[in-house]
Amino acid sequence: MLDTKFIRNEPEVLREGIKNKGVDFNLDLLYQLDKDRRQLVQESEDFKHIKNVVSKEISQLKKDKKDAAKLIEKMKVTSGSIKKIDGEIKIISGKLNELEMAIPNLPHESVPIGKDERDNRLIRSWGDPFRNDMELLPHWEIGEKLGLFDLEAGSAISGSGFVVFRGDGALLSRALVNFMLDIHRVQGYEEVSVPYLVNRDSMIGTGQLPKMAEDMYHCEMDDLYCIPTAEVPITNLLRESVLPVDQLPVKMTAYSPCFRREAGSYGKYTRGLIRVHQFDKVEMVKATLPEVSYEELESLLKDACEVLEVLDIPYRVIELCTGELSFAASKCYDIETYAPALGKWLEVSSCSDFEDFQARRARIKFRKEEGGKSQFVHTLNGSGLALPRIIATIFELYQTPTGKVRVPDALVKYMGGREYLGG
RNA sequence: GGAGAGGUGGCCGAGCGGCUGAAGGCAACCGCCUGCUAAGCGGUUGUAGGGGUUAUACUCUACCGAGGGUUCGAAUCCCUCCCUCUCCGCCA
Numbered sequence: 001m002l003d004t005k006f007i008r009n010e011p012e013v014l015r016e017g018i019k020n021k022g023v024d025f026n027l028d029l030l031y032q033l034d035k036d037r038r039q040l041v042q043e044s045e046d047f048k049h050i051k052n053v054v055s056k057e058i059s060q061l062k063k064d065k066k067d068a069a070k071l072i073e074k075m076k077v078t079s080g081s082i083k084k085i086d087g088e089i090k091i092i093s094g095k096l097n098e099l100e101m102a103i104p105n106l107p108h109e110s111v112p113i114g115k116d117e118r119d120n121r122l123i124r125s126w127g128d129p130f131r132n133d134m135e136l137l138p139h140w141e142i143g144e145k146l147g148l149f150d151l152e153a154g155s156a157i158s159g160s161g162f163v164v165f166r167g168d169g170a171l172l173s174r175a176l177v178n179f180m181l182d183i184h185r186v187q188g189y190e191e192v193s194v195p196y197l198v199n200r201d202s203m204i205g206t207g208q209l210p211k212m213a214e215d216m217y218h219c220e221m222d223d224l225y226c227i228p229t230a231e232v233p234i235t236n237l238l239r240e241s242v243l244p245v246d247q248l249p250v251k252m253t254a255y256s257p258c259f260r261r262e263a264g265s266y267g268k269y270t271r272g273l274i275r276v277h278q279f280d281k282v283e284m285v286k287a288t289l290p291e292v293s294y295e296e297l298e299s300l301l302k303d304a305c306e307v308l309e310v311l312d313i314p315y316r317v318i319e320l321c322t323g324e325l326s327f328a329a330s331k332c333y334d335i336e337t338y339a340p341a342l343g344k345w346l347e348v349s350s351c352s353d354f355e356d357f358q359a360r361r362a363r364i365k366f367r368k369e370e371g372g373k374s375q376f377v378h379t380l381n382g383s384g385l386a387l388p389r390i391i392a393t394i395f396e397l398y399q400t401p402t403g404k405v406r407v408p409d410a411l412v413k414y415m416g417g418r419e420y421l422g423g
Numbered sequence: 424g425g426a427g428a429g430g431u432g433g434c435c436g437a438g439c440g441g442c443u444g445a446a447g448g449c450a451a452c453c454g455c456c457u458g459c460u461a462a463g464c465g466g467u468u469g470u471a472g473g474g475g476u477u478a479u480a481c482u483c484u485a486c487c488g489a490g491g492g493u494u495c496g497a498a499u500c501c502c503u504c505c506c507u508c509u510c511c512g513c514c515a
Contacts, residue, residue: 038473045473045484052484055496059441068495075495374470 001100001360008034017106020113020322025103033096037089044085051078101210105357107322108294108331114321120334121321126305127314129338131397136341139395140272142405143169146422148395149273161262161277163388168421172394172407173280175414176387177255180282180307184384187303189253189284194233196256197224202236205362207328207354217259226259230283231381238287239362242374248366249288249296253384256281273388274346280387286380287364290356293378294331297353301333304349304384311408313337313393316345330355335385337393346389351382 007014011027018025054075061068107113112121143149148169154162165173185191203209203225208216217226227233234252243250258281273279284303288296301317308315320332335349356376359365365374398406405421412419 041473041484048484051496055441058495062441072495079495 001357002103002105003356003360004034004100007100007103014103014106018104020107021104021325022115022323023104026099030096030099030103033092033099037092037096040085040089040092044082044089047078047082047085051075051082054078098210101204101361104327105207105325105330105354107325108353108355110294111325111331112319112321115323116321117324119321120324121319123317123319123333125314125316126309127312129314129316129340129397131340134399134401136396136399138272138341139339139392142395142399142403143272145403146405148172148405148422151272159277161275163273163276163278168415168418169391171415171418172391172411172421173387175411176390177280177282179311179411179414180384181253181255183307183310184253184282184284184303187251187306189251189303192234192237192252192254194230194237194254194256196227196233196259197222198227198232198236199224202232202239205239206232206235206358207361208232211327215261217261227256228260229258229281229381229383230254230256231285234283234285235287235358235364235379235381236362238364238377238379241364243287243364243366243377245289245366245368248377249286249292251284251286253282253284256283258386273392274342276388282384284382284384287359287366287377288380289366290375290378293353293355293380296378297331297333297351297380300380300382301335301351304335304351304382307384308335308337308348310410311390311394312410313390313397313408315348326350326352328352328354328357330357337390339389339393339396341396341399342392346393348385348389348393349383352380354379354381 002014007030011031015027018027054071058068058071058075061071112119114120137145140151144151146169147167148165150164150166153164157164181191197219200209200223203216208225208228212228216228219225233256234254237252238250257278259278262275262277284300286296286300305315305317315335315337318334318336320329320334325332329352332350332352334347335351336345337348338345355378358379359376364377364379366377367374394408395405398408400406400420407415407419407421
């Protein structure tokens with residue numbers, strides 16, 4: 001959520017930002033409600049002042065054993081007015097809050113203005129992703145052939161879009177998780193292990209609710225949500241806190257499965273491991289001082305890229321244009337790896353800066369000096385990385401002429417010395 | 424799931440329906456005092472929002488787990504919910 005003062009004072013900046021994000025939003029209604037609310041609050045507070053004063057007078061009269069009936073009459077009227085006005089305020093505040101929560105975060109000024117992926121900006125590339133030396137099988141074929149994963153079994157157990165990894169495939173998943181967590185730990189992130197079911201407040205805190213309700217699995221009986229990313233529990237770990245400034249930046253990393261309904265997304269590029277309802281991911285989260293958050297975004301991106309470089313997997317970094325940014329993000333880099341058989345770049349990480357958008361919702365603050373005013377931190381997060389697409393890339397890129405898949409060197413020791421999958 | 428206990432300021436901990444933003448203690452800060460240290464003495468120290476000021480000062484409102492209710496008036500009484508702790512049951 002944005003700063004209410006900013007919303008009030010900078011309507012034009014706000015309008016422009018929302019437009020660039022490609023969102024339709026009724027700001028006029030919001031401004032009207034805000035005006036109404038402020039007026040009512042003023043009225044209510046005036047009455048409350050009277051109430052406090054008269055209340056003291058009554059108390060004094062009682063103490064002096066004098067008659068207070070007249071003042072009590074007056075209080076009845078005043079209290080009635082307060083109740084009525086506060087009722088109206090409550091209704092309006094509810095609507096207003098709903099609207100404010102639905103305003104997306106605004107893009108940072110450095111973000112290219114644009115509508116869709118064609119307007120994204122290529123930042124850099126690392127390594128040569130293409131292979132012409134042999135005929136490559138798409139990852140689902142080599143995967144099934146070597147018995148590394150089983151989509152049909154996943155369908156049978158749960159439904160389409162669920163995967164069963166087996167044997168070396170399962171081992172590879174576990175190896176990747178350990179490998180990534182080790183890297184991030186060395187990079188200075190505290191490893192945490194978090195709940196995979198979270199409550200409504202947490203989802204609101206990081207901005208998944210109310211907008212993305214359709215994309216999440218929800219346990220109705222307990223009103224708990226399956227996390228779509230570890231970002232949610234990690235960031236909410238800091239909820240309602242005032243962090244000492246010497247603890248910043250806070251850096252945490254966690255492995256978690258991620259659950260996504262992916263409502264309405266069936267396309268041609270969703271085959272195999274590319275888009276599934278449950279997948280594993282290692283996530284990094286940072287909370288920083290506002291003035292360094294964009295530097296921290298760059299280093300976050302670097303931390304994610306390091307995983308790929310150590311694995312020796314080529315990638316490219318894309319900066320998303322304004323129209324492609326997610327609801328809560330002000331700036332975002334995607335890291336993509338190339339699946340050569342598929343002929344397609346795959347998003348394996350998103351590194352985003354949310355500025356104080358999430359911090360305001362989750363009330364995560366810091367205090368610069370003792371007695372000073374507390375301010376909202378900036379939060380950032382990035383995947384480091386999402387497993388299925390990395391696995392798809394490995395399966396396609398690391399195929400050998402003998403029909404096996406070579407294990408990236410850096411993973412061999414995490415695989416009990418195994419150098420090839422499925423053989 | 425059953426039976427109890429409890430949730431008050433940075434922490435500990437009082438609190439009779441009005442004089443309680445909240446005693447007392449600790450901690451922190453500022454002074455004083457003391458040849459150093461310790462002790463002692465005096466003072467200051469919550470958050471959010473509104474008004475006001477160049478900025479202070481000043482002022483108003485709200486906040487004692489959350490939400491309702493009773494009352495002229497609620498931290499204090501009643502109801503609902505949440506959380507923590509102890510005991511019991513169930514269970515990986």
